[in-house]
Amino acid sequence: MTYDVQIWSIRKRANRAKPYQRRWRVGHKPHSKSYALKAQADGRRAELLSALRQREQFDVETGLPASELIEQSSPTWFEHACAYAAMKWPDASAKHRAGIADALATVTPNLVTDKRGAPNKQVLRRALYSWAFAFRLDDGTLKPRSEVEEPPAETTAALNWIARKSVKVTDLETPSVLRNALEALTLKLYGKRAAENTIHRKETVFSNALRYAVERGLLGSLPLGKVDWKAPETDDEIDFRFVPGPRLAKRLIAAAGEQGERGKHLRAFFGCLYYAAMRPAEATDLRESACKLPEEGWGELVLSGSTPRVGSSWTDSGESFDTRGLKRRARKATRTVPIPPVLVHMLREHIETYGIAEDGRLFRAHRGGHVLSKEYGEIWQAARLVVLSEKEAKTPLAERPYSARAAGVSLWLESGVAPAEVARRAGHSIAVLFRFYAKAIHGNQQRSNHQIEWALNAADEE
Structure with a gap:
């Protein structure tokens, strides 16, 4: 990759099927491509100049700007989701593994180029949740369950369909694609609104999967800021009317x-x-x-x-x-x-x-x-x-x-009992204790205030 790029004017060569030649040099290597119409050559030249003005590096071998090279080599979202689940698997608890699979199985069916020939929703979800995002050790190597065990025919068909139809990871740079994924997190399988805590939990997994794409060099930056969307607020505080x-x-x-x-x-x-x-x-x-x-x-x-x-x-x-x-x-x-x-x-x-x-x-x-x-x-x-x-x-x-x-x-x-001691005995952090038991702690503070006030009044009477 280099910034040493020179883009020349369009050259016309007579008596050619594609007479308009676009020429440019990246590093020591020249590149060229011919077009039937001058507008096509000019349009492509303008795209390369734009990349150069934006200080993108170019690849010496292909002559392509870095952004285009990433897009060409980008895996599909489904491939990346499998890679993310596999990366998290070894150090995650069993419950967390299931949570990751649940979130990915929710969003992945919506990240497709089209839905022609789509399998039954329940079949596709089961295929993703139980087979694509669940893993087994096979001769010391972590592999998707679908590669270690023989899945049902309908599961195999569903996984083949999602592998063909899945969008590329780079497509998530497009706000409409990203919004489609985020909206999917808010719904249950058949369209009913999911609970706020569920949406928040799944959005966290999706966000972390996008961060892993940035880590792998598949995305230039986290794209979530491009969309005016946020997970709904959750009310974690315990309702003491029912305790x-x-x-x-x-x-x-x-x-x-x-x-x-x-x-x-x-x-x-x-x-x-x-x-x-x-x-x-x-x-x-x-x-x-x-x-x-x-x-x-x-x-x-x-x-x-x-x-x-x-x-x-x-x-x-x-x-x-x-x-x-x-x-x-x-x-x-x-x-x-x-x-x-x-x-x-x-x-x-x-x-x-x-x-x-x-x-x-x-x-x-x-x-x-x-x-x-x-x-x-x-x-x-x-x-x-x-x-x-x-x-x-x-x-x-x-x-x-x-x-x-x-x-x-x-x-x-x-x-x-002091909140810090309560948190220790219950296995909470102080922050979690205050979030869940705010009303009870406030009541305890009121008692403490009365005790302090009593001590101050007693001192005044002496």
């Missing part, structure tokens, strides 16, 4: 424990979500070795991992559970959580009654194996119907088991 208070939380946990043998087996599990503010995936991974359970007084849990269920397609082990470290922490990081006597007694009773799994886990499904979100979700819903009135049950009050964790964090804040 159970201490009395209701205790009743829900007790009712869950009365839902047959499955409920009895998971009563302490729900206790961990509330009294230790654990995430469900952290509770399913709780080991006996992590528990300090004295006969009297407070105990302690040393949390070091979680086992979220994400599906076997996204884990390295091929199991449906991904065993990993604590959320947004280094792999070997731990989190110590003091637990009140009520939870200590629950856990001691659970161990005495049900024992532990071979790997030391406290909680298992009623018939063995990992605790499924479907199982503890059903038990929680049954407990809601027992405890709540018919009117309350139709509201989001304590809607999910995760509500117990929110209730636990809220209890700590309302009890006057």
Whole structure:
């Protein structure tokens, strides 16, 4: 590539089928091309002069400006999306891998030259999500699942279609193409508006994929600024109208424990979500070795991992559970959580009654194996119907088991525990705690203000 470029005037050669010759030199190498019409030659010469005025480098071998050379060699968006998913795969958690595939499978069907002969929407999405953007190790090499396993015929046809029709990455420099991709992120498969958090999550993946295109030299710069579009605002703050208070939380946990043998087996599990503010995936991974359970007084849990269920397609082990470290922490990081006597007694009773799994886990499904979100979700819903009135049950009050964790964090804040300590125990950053629990923290600040005011008034009275 060089800036040493000279572009000569159009030369006319008589008695030629294409008499108008455009000539230019790049570095030491001359180039030429002939046209039937002078306007064609002049138009192309003007394009080269424009590139030269914009200080573009030219390629010595082809004689083309850098922008045109990039466009000629540009892979398709589908090829780039596969490369991006493969680049992220080794270091991403199973859940994040699935999220990347979900976002790419949403936007890729809209980045096509035309939709003639398009496969069924659901077939195409499944082909992209489960086969093109999911990977397997084959003889130590990471390959798309579609190259390692034999996909159904309709999947193969769908992937062949998207490979033929996909636009080039450089086409995303065009605002209309980029807007088409961004609008696709706002919709579900059959056109219904997606939730704000979903749009925001998918836009982040798409933006990162574009940044990777810049990194690879496929785009000169991030093109998102060319379009007047932004992801909708998300309201992360918890609605405390629907977070159970201490009395209701205790009743829900007790009712869950009365839902047959499955409920009895998971009563302490729900206790961990509330009294230790654990995430469900952290509770399913709780080991006996992590528990300090004295006969009297407070105990302690040393949390070091979680086992979220994400599906076997996204884990390295091929199991449906991904065993990993604590959320947004280094792999070997731990989190110590003091637990009140009520939870200590629950856990001691659970161990005495049900024992532990071979790997030391406290909680298992009623018939063995990992605790499924479907199982503890059903038990929680049954407990809601027992405890709540018919009117309350139709509201989001304590809607999910995760509500117990929110209730636990809220209890700590309302009890006057410093936000920094609450964040540490719950495994949040301070920023996330303030974003989600702003109202509860504000209430705690009001209590602190009253305490400071009382101290000031007492000093004045002396």
